[in-house]
Amino acid sequence: MFNRKPIEERIADRVAKRPPLKEGKHFEHKPALIVFLVVIGLVLVKFVGMFVLMQMGVH
Structure with missing residues (x-):
């Protein structure tokens, strides 16, 4: 098309066109x-929040 x-x-x-990936x-x-890193x-x-809630006894 066009x-x-x-x-x-x-x-x-x-x-x-991209250069090869550098070693390492x-x-x-x-x-x-x-x-x-955000994920x-x-x-x-x-996980930290879950463990804090478990230690506080919140279900």
């Missing part, structure tokens, strides 16, 4: 790391 490549080809071209890195970009933080807060 003389554009299909979305799959455009994505493949963009991925091919687990996240390709900063937003992925931030989302991962882990929320899980930890949930």
